[in-house]
Amino acid sequence: xxxxxxxxxxxxxxxxxxxxxxxxxxxxxxxxxxxxxxxxxxxxxxxxxxxxxxxxxxxxxxxxxxxxxxxxxxxxxxxxxxxxxxxxxxxxxxxxxxxxxxxxxxxxxxxxxxxxxxxxxxxxxxxxxxxxxxxxxxxxxxxxxxxxxxxxxxxxxxxxxxxxxxxxxxxxxxxxxxxxxxxxxxxxxxxxxxxxxxxxxxxxxxxxxxxxxxxxxxxxxxxxxxxxxxxxxxxxxxxxxxxxxxxxxxxxxxxxxxxxxxxxxxxxxxxxxxxxxxxxxxxxxxxxxxxxxxxxxxxxxxxxxxxxxxxxxxxxxxxxxxxxxxxxxxxxxxxxxxxxxxxxxxxxxxxxxxxxxxxxxxxxxxxxxxxxxxxxxxxxxxxxxxxxxxxxxxxxxxxxxxxxxxxxxxxxxxxxxxx
Numbered sequence: 001x002x003x004x005x006x007x008x009x010x011x012x013x014x015x016x017x018x019x020x021x022x023x024x025x026x027x028x029x030x031x032x033x034x035x036x037x038x039x040x041x042x043x044x045x046x047x048x049x050x051x052x053x054x055x056x057x058x059x060x061x062x063x064x065x066x067x068x069x070x071x072x073x074x075x076x077x078x079x080x081x082x083x084x085x086x087x088x089x090x091x092x093x094x095x096x097x098x099x100x101x102x103x104x105x106x107x108x109x110x111x112x113x114x115x116x117x118x119x120x121x122x123x124x125x126x127x128x129x130x131x132x133x134x135x136x137x138x139x140x141x142x143x144x145x146x147x148x149x150x151x152x153x154x155x156x157x158x159x160x161x162x163x164x165x166x167x168x169x170x171x172x173x174x175x176x177x178x179x180x181x182x183x184x185x186x187x188x189x190x191x192x193x194x195x196x197x198x199x200x201x202x203x204x205x206x207x208x209x210x211x212x213x214x215x216x217x218x219x220x221x222x223x224x225x226x227x228x229x230x231x232x233x234x235x236x237x238x239x240x241x242x243x244x245x246x247x248x249x250x251x252x253x254x255x256x257x258x259x260x261x262x263x264x265x266x267x268x269x270x271x272x273x274x275x276x277x278x279x280x281x282x283x284x285x286x287x288x289x290x291x292x293x294x295x296x297x298x299x300x301x302x303x304x305x306x307x308x309x310x311x312x313x314x315x316x317x318x319x320x321x322x323x324x325x326x327x328x329x330x331x332x333x334x335x336x337x338x339x340x341x342x343x344x345x346x347x348x349x350x351x352x353x354x355x356x357x358x359x360x361x362x363x364x365x366x367x368x369x370x371x372x373x374x375x376x377x378x379x380x381x382x383x384x385x386x387x388x389x390x391x392x393x394x395x396x397x398x399x400x401x402x403x404x405x406x407x408x409x410x411x412x413x414x415x416x417x418x419x
Contacts, residue, residue, distance in 0.1 A: 011211070014202060015135040019144050021199045022128045023151035025085065028192035029092070029125045030155025030285075031162070031185050039163070040115055041253045042277065043099075043178055048108045058250035058382035060112045064095075064119025065126060066375030072123050073368025080203035081131040082196055088124020089193035091117050096186045103176035121189070123371060125152070129348075130367045133355050134204040135211075139300060142352040146296025149348055153289035155188065163278040205364065212360050226359035231366055233415040234354035237308050239374040240404045241346035244315050245339050246378035247385035248322060248401055249284060252336060253277045255394045259329065280333050287340025295345045296352070304353035305415045311346030312405050314338050319405070322398030335398075346408075357417060 040057030048054070068091065076084035095117025102111035132148040133141050162181040170180020256276050299307040318338035325331025351370075358366045388397045 011135055011207075012137075014204070014207060015137075015144070018135060018200070018204045019132055019147055021195065022132055022148045025192045025195050026125060026128055026148055026151040027154045028188040028195070029089070029121070029128075030152040030289075031159045031188040039178055039181065041250055042257070043103060043111060044108070045254060045257075046178070047103070047106050047111055053108075054251075054254050054386055056112055056383060056386070057115055058246060058385075059379040060115040061119035061122065062246060062375040062379040062382060064091075064116035064121075064375075065123040066119075066372045066379060067116075068120040068123040069126065069371035069375060070365075070368040072127060073364050073371070076127065076131075076205055077364040080206040081127065081134070082200040082203045084127060085124045085131070085196045085200070086193050088121045088127070089189050089196070090121075091124070092121025092189045093186060093193070095119075095121060096182050096189065100175060100179050100182055103179045119375070123375070126371045126374075127367070129351055130355065130364075131204055133352070134208040138356070141355060142296040142299035142304070142348065143293065144296075145352055145355075146292040146294075146299075146348045149292040149296075149344070150289050153286055153292075159185070159282075159285070161278055161282050164275065208360075226362065227357040227417065229414055230357040230417055231354055233411060234304075234308075234350045234357060235366070235370045235373055236411065237408050237415065238347050238350035238354070238370055239377045240408045241311055241315060241343055241350070242374045243377045243381040244319070244401045244404050245288075245343040247381035248319070248339055248397060249281075249336065250382045251385045251389045251394065251397060252280065252284075252332060254389065255326070256280060256329075256332060259327070259332070276329070280336055283333055284336035284340045287337040288344050289340075291341060292344045292348050295348045298345075299349040299352050304349045304356065304417060305412060307349035308346050308353065308415065309409060309412055311342045311344070311349065312409050314342030314345060315405050316342075316402065318342055319398040319402045322401075323395045326394040326398070332394075353415060353417065 040061060041054040044057035045054040048056075068088070072084045072088060075087065095114045098114030098117060099111060100114075102108075102114050129145050129148050132144045136144040159181065162184050166181025166184060167178070168180065169183055170176070173183070175183065295307055295310075298310070315338070318335045318341075321331050321335035321338065325335070351367075354366060354370055355363060384400075385397055388400055392400075
């Protein structure tokens with residue numbers, strides 16, 4: 001596809017439109033992600049009959065994202081963001097259908113395949129934040145990226161809160177228990193696919209490549225320095241922060257279910273457990289995305305590395321609540337909110353740092369590697385989190401995750417971006 005090089009005014013206008021379209025797509029895509037985060041561990045524990053295997057649900061969603069991150073990034077580099085994002089939507093649609101089928105048949109391996117496909121679709125959602133930087137002015141890169149991240153708040157919070165209404169709708173149309181909210185997810189993914197196909201024009205990455213080629217042909221003398229050490233640190237900080245968030249969050253529904261049994265002195269109803277889990281995860285997802293524009297603006301003004309470190313402070317506070325207040329519902333809720341805020345600060349600033357530290361010709365490739373590393377690490381962390389929870393309880397999981405936070409802080413001198 002041929003893309004006409006843009007003037008400065010046209011570039012600004014296209015960037016505003018691109019951010020709006022990507023933000024709208026994130027609202028829709030976040031519904032499926034929020035539902036999977038809330039239900040995946042519970043479905044896995046119910047169908048497999050083992051809490052230790054419940055972590056495989058989050059492992060599968062992150063593994064799916066890891067397997068598709070690099071291929072989708074390479075596809076975007078060749079044919080643009082629009083086709084890569086719509087392919088991600090198709091993966092998610094297939095995954096939702098497979099999860100519903102697996103719950104109906106009560107086949108655990110098939111459930112993991114479906115969740116893995118939804119994770120593959122989430123790789124496209126992750127690429128949206130980088131798509132927001134393709135045509136962004138350097139001084140607004142963090143802000144534009146964070147706006148797209150923020151838009152996920154609506155879908156991400158709505159997904160868990162749709163558990164109750166979803167069960168009503170699901171029962172009315174004959175869906176298996178605990179899968180009703182996936183009906184909303186399927187409709188939302190269809191809408192996102194149509195939106196990207198119709199409205200994401202011109203393609204931001206192809207337009208940015210045209211601008212870079214025009215600048216090179218004009219011999220403007222503008223040099224984009226590549227800083228591989230800073231880029232590697234940014235990838236480590238983003239991946240490490242994501243591991244901390246994903247491992248603790250993945251086990252929280254199981255921990256809350258155990259707490260609900262102990263608090264009632266008798267078996268609580270599934271509706272009670274779903275309500276507690278849905279509210280907690282909704283607040284957590286709100287923490288992940290609601291303040292991301294603030295963190296993006298801070299990253300533009302304070303610097304990327306300082307905001308990455310702010311994220312580690314918030315993650316450390318979250319883990320302290322997980323260790324010392326894990327026997328109280330309010331303690332777990334506060335821990336999950338802080339966990340989301342810390343993740344938001346670290347990943348928004350880390351993604352901006354990675355983009356800025358990479359020369360344009362290798363930027364998309366590194367972005368794909370970063371997403372793949374982030375998802376693979378989180379998949380391994382989720383599997384280990386189930387084992388840690390079974391043997392050392394929720395407090396032990398918080399202590400284990402704190403090691404990663406300490407490592408990110410200790411290596412922070414590598415992330416200084418000297419101009």
